[in-house]
Amino acid sequence: MAFALGPRATSAGYRLAAFDQVGSTNTEAMAHARSGEPGSTWFVTTEQTAGKGRRQRAWIAPRGNLASSVLEVIDVPPATAATLGFAAGLAIASALQQVSIEANLRRAGSDPLKFQLKWPNDVLVEKQKLVGISLEAEAVAGNRLAVVVGIGTNVVAAPTGTPTPAISLAALGVHVGAEELFAVLSDAWVEFRGIWDNGRGFAEIRRLWLARAAGLGEPVAIQTGTATIAGTFDTIDEGGCLIVRTAEGKHLPIAAGEVYFGSAASVGAA
Incomplete structure (x- = not known):
């Protein structure tokens, strides 16, 4: 199955650059921004070999996992752009909820999988890290800001020795390909990016994020x-x-x- 945008993302004018293997989708996205790419473009692969997450930690996606980065070129100050990560968390959590319906039906007698958002930008399930999110921003021509949101999801495998124990969708009994998950994510991104609305809708994003927040009150x-x-x-x-x-x-x-x-x-x- 090849990578493809979801119908909502296609209608919204998003573009897609898919790679069989790449060093870093974030690096590719920012390089395109520096070359004049106008934004609203996804960069995706199922095998990333040289990615970096928060605090420059290695972000390797073995074949079958999903490494995805979306480039947005926007007219907002950096502090406002930083809040886009909360919209990203909501988008991937929503996508995960959608692709996990069948697995939840099989969990008869057990609580359904609950995808929680860990501040500032991880997705947890059963207190284990499933998704990491990173943001990079850089000024580009026209006094605009190129923002790259990287979203890495453990689809078939999870790293070991991480500060927070990690888990994969496969280990949770969610059998979905990276390509299928991405199509759902690209549509969810349109929804929550729209709510965020260049920061004007962060109050609603904040409310929705807190409803999924891990550790709130703890x-x-x-x-x-x-x-x-x-x-x-x-x-x-x-x-x-x-x-x-x-x-x-x-x-x-x-x-x-x-x-x-x-x-x-x-x-x-x-």
């Missing part, structure tokens, strides 16, 4: 460089920062860091 520890902040995951604010409520009742905004929830929070804070 103990949390965030490592930010050499410091660790511990408390309760209270909410995310209008800029997408995680708000920690400390034992003293203070509300601290966190813009970036490694997050540990629940019992892992005490480990992260150690």
Whole structure:
């Protein structure tokens, strides 16, 4: 089966560049942006050999997994563009919910698979990482911002030795190809990108994201460089920062860091 856009993405004018194998879909997307690509283009592969995730960690997609990056060239400030990652989380979570219907029917007597969003940009299921999301932004001609949203999904295999234990769709009993998942994701992206509306709709994105948030109301520890902040995951604010409520009742905004929830929070804070 070859990669193809979903019908909604096609109607919205998105374009597609598919690779049998590529070093990094993010790198390809940004290179096209620098060359004048106007955006609204997906770059996808089932085998990525040299990708980078958050904090420059290796992001390798063995054959059968889905490495996908969407390029949007937009007129927004970088701080606003950063909130597009929350729309991406909602899009892939929605796509995963759709392709998991059959697997959930087979889970008679068990709770259906629940895809949760871990701040700032992971998708978890059963407390294990299924999807990683990264954002890159760079100024391009015309005073516009090229934003590349990378979405990597463990379809057939998951890495080992990761900070958060990882799992694949196959291990969850969801038997779907990367190509089928991508078609559904491309349509879901149109929906949530539209709600986000260049940041104007972030209040609704925030509401929908919090409804799927992992660890909301639970103990949390965030490592930010050499410091660790511990408390309760209270909410995310209008800029997408995680708000920690400390034992003293203070509300601290966190813009970036490694997050540990629940019992892992005490480990992260150690």
